[in-house]
Amino acid sequence: DGGITQSPKYLFRKEGQNVTLSCEQNLNHDAMYWYRQDPGQGLRLIYYSQIVNDFQKGDIAEGYSVSREKKESFPLTVTSAQKNPTAFYLCASSNTAGGLETQYFGPGTRLLVL
Amino acid sequence: AQKITQTQPGMFVQEKEAVTLDCTYDTSDQSYGLFWYKQPSSGEMIFLIYQGSYDEQNATEGRYSLNFQKARKSANLVISASQLGDSAMYFCAMVREDSNYQLIWGAGTKLIIKP
Numbered sequence: 409d410g411g412i413t414q415s416p417k418y419l420f421r422k423e424g425q426n427v428t429l430s431c432e433q434n435l436n437h438d439a440m441y442w443y444r445q446d447p448g449q450g451l452r453l454i455y456y457s458q459i460v461n462d463f464q465k466g467d468i469a470e471g472y473s474v475s476r477e478k479k480e481s482f483p484l485t486v487t488s489a490q491k492n493p494t495a496f497y498l499c500a501s502s503n504t505a506g507g508l509e510t511q512y513f514g515p516g517t518r519l520l521v522l
Numbered sequence: 523a524q525k526i527t528q529t530q531p532g533m534f535v536q537e538k539e540a541v542t543l544d545c546t547y548d549t550s551d552q553s554y555g556l557f558w559y560k561q562p563s564s565g566e567m568i569f570l571i572y573q574g575s576y577d578e579q580n581a582t583e584g585r586y587s588l589n590f591q592k593a594r595k596s597a598n599l600v601i602s603a604s605q606l607g608d609s610a611m612y613f614c615a616m617v618r619e620d621s622n623y624q625l626i627w628g629a630g631t632k633l634i635i636k637p
Contacts, residue, residue, distance in 0.1 A: 441624075450526075450613055450627030451567075466624065498567055510557065511625065513567035 410435045412514035414499050419519045421486065421493060429484045429517045431499035440482035441500040441511060444468060451498065457482055486519060494521050524549050526614050528628035535604050536636050542589070543599040543631050545614035551575075554617055556597040557625065558588065561611040570612075573597055601633075609635045 412433045421427045433440065439458050443451040453466030457476040471490025476482055482501075486493045497517045502509040525548045535541045547556065558570040573581045573588045581588040589598040601608055611632050615625040 448629070450615075450629050451625075452627075453624055456624065496565060498565075500567070510569050510572055512569060513559075516565040516567075518565070 412499060412501055412512060414497075414514035414517050416517060417515070419517055420522050421519060422522050424488045426485055426487050427519070429486070429497055429499075429519070431482045431484065431514060433480055433482075433499075433501045433514075435501055435503075435512065436479070437501035437503050437512075438479070439502045439504065439509070440476065441502075442466075442472070442474065442482070442484045443498045443500065445496040445498060445516075454484065454497075493519055495519060524616075524626060526616055526626055526628035528614055528631050530631045531629070532632040532634070534634050534636055537606060538603055541601045541604050541608075541633065543601075543612050543614075543633065545597045545599065545628060547595050547597065547614075547616055549595075549616065556588070556590070557615045558586070558597075558599045559613045559615065560608075561613065561630070563610070567613070571599065604635050606635050606637060609633060 415430045441456040442454040444454055445451050452468050454472050455463055455466055455474040457463035460476055460479050463474050463476050471487055473485045499514045500511040502511045527546045529544050554575045556573045560568045560570050571581050571583045571586045571588050573590045580590050585602045587600045611630045613630045614628040
């Protein structure tokens with residue numbers, strides 16, 4: 409089955425700790441995205457990547473970092489610089505990095521701060 | 523500035539009735555795309571339907587249809603014969619003007635179907 413997987417489903421972070429959220433897709437999509445969703449709000453873009461070894465900041469990139477070493481993988485690291493990381497994180501991918509391509513989403517990771 | 527507005531924070535609808543979820547948008551682009559997504563309580567964002575600005579016909583996908591009124595800048599989602607499983611958050615989104623790769627999102631509408 410083709411799709412997007414995210415792990416873990418729940419993640420707990422201690423103060424000053426970096427944590428990494430996994431996102432893998434087997435749809436052979438070129439573009440991948442990370443969004444943050446706070447309660448009662450829409451999605452906000454953190455980072456996106458159009459091709460391997462390249463990525464761009466979205467609207468709220470501060471305190472986050474990403475890598476795109478493989479086409480199918482786009483991990484997101486929430487660093488200690490992100491002071492309010494508690495949120496729901498969604499990864500998405502689309503067929504091509506341009507035009508009006510539909511984005512498909514993974515099941516999400518809920519990050520909680522201890 | 524480009525913006526998506528969903529004016530209904532929550533709606534209750536009787537099962538089997540049709541429901542319309544409102545979405546208005548503001549953009550200076552001539553070519554744009556509008557999307558509707560469903561987010562059940564599990565959290566996953568599920569793509570429902572897409573409408574391109576140059577599409578002459580309203581988009582339809584099964585029980586979902588999009589009432590696209592370009593002059594009014596509205597793209598309302600219509601769900602026919604609602605089911606209990608339609609209870610979820612619904613988001614309207616559009617492609618961002620300064621980037622073909624990014625979407626901007628409305629705040630969503632919480633739909634609850636009553637048995």
